[in-house]
Amino acid sequence: MVSALMLRERIKMMEWFLNTDLWHSIYASLIEGERWKMLLNGLGTTLIITIGAMALGTVLGIILALCKISKIKPLKWISSFYIDVIRGTPVVVQLLIMYFVIFASWNVNKTLIAIIAFGLNSAAYVAEIIRAGILGVDKGQMEAGRSLGLTHAQTMARIIMPQAIKSILPTYANEFIVLVKETAVAGYIAIEDLTKMGDIIRSKTYEALIPLLIVALIYLFITSILSKVFKRLEERMRASDSR
Amino acid sequence: MIRVENLHKSFKTNHVLRGINEHITQGEKVVVIGPSGSGKSTFLRCLNLLEKPTEGRIYVDDECITDPKCNINAVRAKMGMVFQHFNLFPHLTVLQNLTLAPTLLKLQTKEQAEAKARALLSRVGLEEKADAYPKQLSGGQQQRVGIARSLAMNPEIMLFDEPTSALDPEMVGEVLAVMRQLAEDGMTMVVVTHEMGFAKEVADRVLFMDEGIIMEKGTPKEIFENPQNERTKSFLSKVLS
Numbered sequence: 001m002v003s004a005l006m007l008r009e010r011i012k013m014m015e016w017f018l019n020t021d022l023w024h025s026i027y028a029s030l031i032e033g034e035r036w037k038m039l040l041n042g043l044g045t046t047l048i049i050t051i052g053a054m055a056l057g058t059v060l061g062i063i064l065a066l067c068k069i070s071k072i073k074p075l076k077w078i079s080s081f082y083i084d085v086i087r088g089t090p091v092v093v094q095l096l097i098m099y100f101v102i103f104a105s106w107n108v109n110k111t112l113i114a115i116i117a118f119g120l121n122s123a124a125y126v127a128e129i130i131r132a133g134i135l136g137v138d139k140g141q142m143e144a145g146r147s148l149g150l151t152h153a154q155t156m157a158r159i160i161m162p163q164a165i166k167s168i169l170p171t172y173a174n175e176f177i178v179l180v181k182e183t184a185v186a187g188y189i190a191i192e193d194l195t196k197m198g199d200i201i202r203s204k205t206y207e208a209l210i211p212l213l214i215v216a217l218i219y220l221f222i223t224s225i226l227s228k229v230f231k232r233l234e235e236r237m238r239a240s241d242s243r
Numbered sequence: 244m245i246r247v248e249n250l251h252k253s254f255k256t257n258h259v260l261r262g263i264n265e266h267i268t269q270g271e272k273v274v275v276i277g278p279s280g281s282g283k284s285t286f287l288r289c290l291n292l293l294e295k296p297t298e299g300r301i302y303v304d305d306e307c308i309t310d311p312k313c314n315i316n317a318v319r320a321k322m323g324m325v326f327q328h329f330n331l332f333p334h335l336t337v338l339q340n341l342t343l344a345p346t347l348l349k350l351q352t353k354e355q356a357e358a359k360a361r362a363l364l365s366r367v368g369l370e371e372k373a374d375a376y377p378k379q380l381s382g383g384q385q386q387r388v389g390i391a392r393s394l395a396m397n398p399e400i401m402l403f404d405e406p407t408s409a410l411d412p413e414m415v416g417e418v419l420a421v422m423r424q425l426a427e428d429g430m431t432m433v434v435v436t437h438e439m440g441f442a443k444e445v446a447d448r449v450l451f452m453d454e455g456i457i458m459e460k461g462t463p464k465e466i467f468e469n470p471q472n473e474r475t476k477s478f479l480s481k482v483l484s
Contacts, residue, residue: 147291147326149317
């Protein structure tokens with residue numbers, strides 16, 4: 001008897017909920033026309049751009065950092081200039097220039113253009129992170145390596161970098177997380193990333209709150225997973241530090 | 244073995260070395276003393292080109308190392324250097340600190356290098372610390388590892404840059420003991436130090452440096468018991484009192 005009553009209560013509550021504006025809004029944003037698939041595709045695009053840009057940014061960032069600390073003046077100047085220009089201009093503008101100017105006459109996949117634009121941007125930040133990490137290693141380490149007859153490159157690879165990596169990793173991880181969020185401006189060149197998809201749903205359903213809230217929550221979810229993973233990595237490194 | 248001709252070194256406007264001429268022969272133990280800022284560390288660091296001389300020539304085994312064509316890495320491989328702050332590699336174990344350079348430069352196989360490293364560690368009394376990391380060692384132990392690391396390259400010459408200055412007083416003795424033993428074994432040594440006792444006891448020759456030149460040189464007896472230069476006298480009266 002009691003459970004039947006409770007069941008009826010619950011069904012009533014369900015009915016009430018299914019009649020609320022909130023539910024209509026969620027339904028319209030996600031279920032109607034299988035719009036959740038749009039968000040999923042958008043998320044996929046966002047992740048592809050982020051990972052591709054991070055890979056490009058890391059490789060180029062290492063090269064830029066090595067150039068900036070090298071003794072060869074022209075390399076130093078070029079890399080300093082590059083870093084200053086990239087860090088001194090908005091990433092959206094860089095993206096637009098990449099799409100409407102540099103790749104204007106070529107038929108290149110838009111996602112690839114975004115990867116290049118965000119990768120070139122991220123490289124400047126990664127370069128500074130790596131440079132700071134290398135300069136943070138005690139000068140005596142290089143001297144000790146060189147005094148044993150090792151070359152500059154050997155000392156760099158076997159003595160300096162393994163130590164620098166420990167201070168590089170936390171800020172590098174942060175750059176990764178920043179990049180996930182930064183790619184949200186990809187919509188400027190009509191890439192259908194997560195943010196753009198949320199916006200498309202908004203314009204179709206005339207519901208702003210729910211689609212944008214869901215998009216925000218997905219970003220939050222991704223960034224908190226990344227930050228957990230990196231924290232784990234860092235802890236492991238610190239554990240090996242106190243041995 | 245090492246010949247220095249008219250060595251000058253400036254850092255920007257600071258003229259640190261003002262013309263040094265010196266000849267260090269094989270097996271000789273030369274101790275460099277002098278007030279801080281006198282250029283003695285800079286002089287030592289010029290000998291393996293950790294500092295690039297602004298002027299002058301340095302010959303090691305008749306090879307002109309100040310010549311831009313000289314392969315300095317090969318010369319450094321036969322000159323060990325011990326630093327004031329040890330500069331051990333913190334990410335490597337003690338054993339790896341000793342074997343890294345010989346194996347990376349393909350002078351020894353991994354097995355040879357490890358055997359040699361263990362022998363050297365027992366020579367400096369630290370064979371049981373082979374698998375420890377530098378941070379786990381005391382200052383004195385770290386510096387003994389530093390000496391062993393240089394010896395692992397089978398150097399012909401050992402340079403010591405104030406090897407005991409960063410140590411707690413009770414650890415100075417253990418490091419000096421290792422250096423004394425090395426001297427007895429006939430190693431060519433150039434030592435910059437404030438340990439006058441060590442200079443008196445071990446040095447074949449003492450160089451007194453001040454204001455970027457060698458003000459006075461001679462046997463420990465000559466320098467410590469009968470200094471000629473006013474500067475030397477005033478310096479010694481300060482450090483020996």
